[in-house]
Amino acid sequence: MQAADPPHGARRDDLGQPGFDMPADQWRALLERVAANEPGALEQLYDLASHRLYGFALWSTGSAPDAADIVSEVFIRVVEQGPRLHRVHNPRAWLLTVARRLALDLARERQRRPSEPLDAAVGRDGDALLVAPPTDPDRALDAQRAAAMLARLPAGQRQVVYLRHHADCSYAAIGRILGIPTFTAASRYRLAIRRLRRLLESAP
């Protein structure tokens, strides 16, 4: 399906989709249109946010079906908010926060049930955490290698790496999204990078 045109000033990201990192005031304007139930606004929001939300949910849960469920639930929450969407100051961070909480609920449900730990499920059934960009298919091997290493990180560190590298979030924004202090977010990122470096060095 053809993606809707991005709002004025928005960039298109590396997949040719409307930019997730467009300015906050444009995000707010879009949410106001969604709150007003304008035709096409929800579709535009999906085209802007779904890719990053899906990636974040996939990195958090490790399962493509669960990530799809989370993205669907995020949009239901958006609609349910209605007029209260006007009060959202940072829509991008808010959407990621909703996705994070839904992933957390899912993880809690799984912990109640006798199931495998969430970290062990990451990357199973071919749910790759990273893929090569369409413009550079030669990096498919790199993507596979990076995904295998990322699957070995704890979920908290993986989320920080995702938000830093793929959602262009500052440490303060990461802290707000994950509900942790800024210093902890920076510390988690440093630990994750150190661990990835060790995995890279030990790889054949």
Add this chain to the structure above:
Amino acid sequence: MRRSREHADAPARLLSGLVPPCPPAGLRARCLEAARRAAVAQPGASAPQAAQGPDLWSRLWESRPLRLAWAATVTGLIVANGVLSLPRWTAPVSTESPFLVAAASREPELAAVIDLPAMPPWCLPYPERGDLIGGAQPSISDPTRRGRNQ
């Protein structure tokens, strides 16, 4: 130094350019359909547990029990603050002897405690030596004492 920086940048270099996978093809229609159904099911209704619910003041304002509880708490705090801020009444410090105070009181038990029995005469101190001795007070004209002293 350069080598260690290269090592440190290696994960970032590996991640750069790679992207998370795209959502499945059917997810767009599924999401939008679910969102529209939710909008129809609850037109204008608030989400029961929205991810970012109303702030504390809105909840206080909208709920009558919470509003009453808040008003009662604030009133209690103001009253307690007023009571504690008032100069506390304290009894004036007495400079009199506690024995005199006790004797003047109407408590019979307290009066009995301080009403000490009189010392028997043989326990009184010597008028000239000023110390206490046990037993009977010997007479000055006691011959045995006089002989011992000589």
